[in-house]
Amino acid sequence: MPDKQPTPACPLPLPGADMRPAQAKATLDLWGRLAAVKGHKAFGALRKMQDLIRRAMQDEVRGVSDPNTMRTYRARHAAAGMLDRMMATFEGIADRAAALVTATGNAAATPIHVPFYSDEKAATRDRDTAIALDELVNLPGWRDISLCLCTAAWVFDSLILSGAPGDEVFYQEARSRIVDMFTTDVQAAIDRGVGASAWLSAKAEREKE
Secondary structure, three states: OOOOOOOOOOOOOOOOOOOOHHHHHHHHHHHHHHHHHHOOHHHHHHHHHHHHHHHHHHHHOOOOOOHHHHHHHHHHHHHHOHHHHHHHHHHHHHHHHHHHHHHHOOOOOOOOOOOOOOOHHHHHHHHHHHHHHHHHHOOHHHHHHHHHHHHHHHHHHHHHHHOOOOOHHHHHHHHHHHHHHHHHHHHHHHHHHHHHHHHHHHHHHHHHO
16 A cells, blocks of 8 residues: 555544544535535425424324334434434534635645554555555445445434434444444554555665665
């Protein structure tokens, strides 16, 4: 793997994870497209439809005592409000992304962390693993998969507060596993491989002296 800035395992920011400059730029591009949708007159009509559905459910749920029926109404009520919540969520992410892009616009690249290795074999293994993962996350299909999973993570994040009472732990654990898959399973290995590559390069330079 060449000595370079690590490729983001997910092109968009994930809930609870630090936002990378490349993710911030992708977020601003995304928000530009979403803002165009939000500003369209038909979007306002769609929002009104969802609001009417939520109000109707609030009326229908009065007097319901069956827990399964109540759960169904709560789920449908939460889903009808998901459009507004997701747009508000991504607008907030875009605000943070804009601040990050501004702060890092003229900044130097993030320094590469070079880990300690006792032998070349371990460093080579980490580098080779990172090369394979870097190729994976740059595939168009991986970007499609990661965007779907990223959206799911934000949905679970929203449901922690707006979902059915008692299910908060379920939503939190589901969100955490998606985020960990990107940050701990994939991103950490890519980052480690970049450091391993730098270690191997430094070792080779020392041996030339």
